[in-house]
Amino acid sequence: EDKVVQSPLSLVVHEGDTVTLNCSYEVTNFRSLLWYKQEKKAPTFLFMLTSSGIEKKSGRLSSILDKKELFSILNITATQTGDSAVYLCAGGSQGNLIFGKGTKLSVKP
Amino acid sequence: NAGVMQNPRHLVRRRGQEARLRCSPMKGHSHVYWYRQLPEEGLKFMVYLQKENIIDESGMPKERFSAEFPKEGPSILRIQQVVRGDSAAYFCASSPGQGGQPQHFGDGTRLSIL
Numbered sequence: 001e002d003k004v005v006q007s008p009l010s011l012v013v014h015e016g017d018t019v020t021l022n023c024s025y026e027v028t029n030f031r032s033l034l035w036y037k038q039e040k041k042a043p044t045f046l047f048m049l050t051s052s053g054i055e056k057k058s059g060r061l062s063s064i065l066d067k068k069e070l071f072s073i074l075n076i077t078a079t080q081t082g083d084s085a086v087y088l089c090a091g092g093s094q095g096n097l098i099f100g101k102g103t104k105l106s107v108k109p
Numbered sequence: 110n111a112g113v114m115q116n117p118r119h120l121v122r123r124r125g126q127e128a129r130l131r132c133s134p135m136k137g138h139s140h141v142y143w144y145r146q147l148p149e150e151g152l153k154f155m156v157y158l159q160k161e162n163i164i165d166e167s168g169m170p171k172e173r174f175s176a177e178f179p180k181e182g183p184s185i186l187r188i189q190q191v192v193r194g195d196s197a198a199y200f201c202a203s204s205p206g207q208g209g210q211p212q213h214f215g216d217g218t219r220l221s222i223l
Contacts, residue, residue, distance in 0.1 A: 004151075034211055041216040042113070042200070043152070048211045088152070095165055096142060096154035097202075097212060 002027045004091050006100035014108050017079050021103045023089035024071040032092040033065050033072045038102070039085045046074070046087075079107045111136065113203050113215035114183075121221045128188040128195070130218045134203030140164075141184045142212055143176060146198045158184060188220075196222045 004025045013019055025033065032050045036043035047056045049065035049072060056063050060079075065072045076083055084107045090097035114133040122128050134141050140159055144152040154168040158178035169176065173191075178184040188195055198219050202212035 036214070042214040045211045045213055090152075095140070095157040096168065097144075097152070098154070099144075099151040101149075101151040 002091070002093075002098045004089055004098050004100035006087075006089050006103050008103060009101065010104040010106070012106045012108065013079055015080060017107075018075065018077045019079060019105065021074040021076075021087050021089075021105070022071065023073070023100060025089075025091040025098070026070065027091035027093050027098050029093040030067075030091055031094075034090045034092060034097065035063055035072075035074050036088040036090065037085045038088055043088055048092075076105075079105075081107050081109055083107050113138075113201055113213055115199075115201050115215035115218050117218060118216065119219045119221070121223060122191050123223050124192060125190050128191050128220055130186040130188075130199050130201075130220070131183045132186070132201030132203075132215060133183040134201075135213055138203035138205050138213075140204045140206060141178050142202045142204075143184075143186050144200045144202065146200060146217070152200060155186070191220075191222050193222050196220055 007022045032048050034048045035046040047063045052067040060077045063074045086102040086104050088102045090099045116131050142157050143155040146152045156169045156176045157165040173189045175187045198217045200217045202214045204210045204212045
């Protein structure tokens with residue numbers, strides 16, 4: 001059965017800290033790994049990764065995929081209170097996405 | 110450049126009634142996906158549609174649930190004879206095509222069953 005597992009489930013840090021969120025996956029006909037940020041409403045797209053070892057960056061966020069070990073990490077440097085959210089990881093195959101339960105990140109001032 | 114539009118944002122129904130959830134994809138997107146999110150759970154895939162076609166409904170309950178994406182108008186997720194267990198947030202996503210493109214999500218419809 002396809003599954004995506006994220007860790008930790010929750011994390012509390014202080015502003016300025018660096019965090020690493022983990023995602024492991026087992027997805028049949030795997031094509032891509034996606035990261036989303038969910039605050040109170042729509043999950044907002046962050047990254048889509050299809051190739052191993054190529055880091056994607058957007059400001060203080062970066063992510064990388066390891067297709068051999070079947071995992072991905074999302075790094076956030078110099079965290080801010082606005083980074084507080086649930087971060088979702090999803091494995092994509094033919095069309096649908098298989099989501100993990102998310103990591104709830106709380107950044108305290 | 111409007112995003113994925115879902116309505117209503119909140120829907121309250123009594124047990125046994127019907128619920129209709131609507132989703133208009135982003136402009137230029139012809140692929141629509143519906144997901145359900147229960148409290149403390151991840152998003153669960155329900156159905157994937159293109160215009161006038163259901164591509165994958167493997168996540169849809171066999172009874173009471175149906176989805177369509179007509180040639181004109183929004184995609185509709187229909188739940189007949191709702192039960193308390195149907196209470197959840199229902200999210201719609203869209204993409205331009207199937208492979209190689211990320212799905213973009215709407216704000217969801219929160220369905221509450223009394």
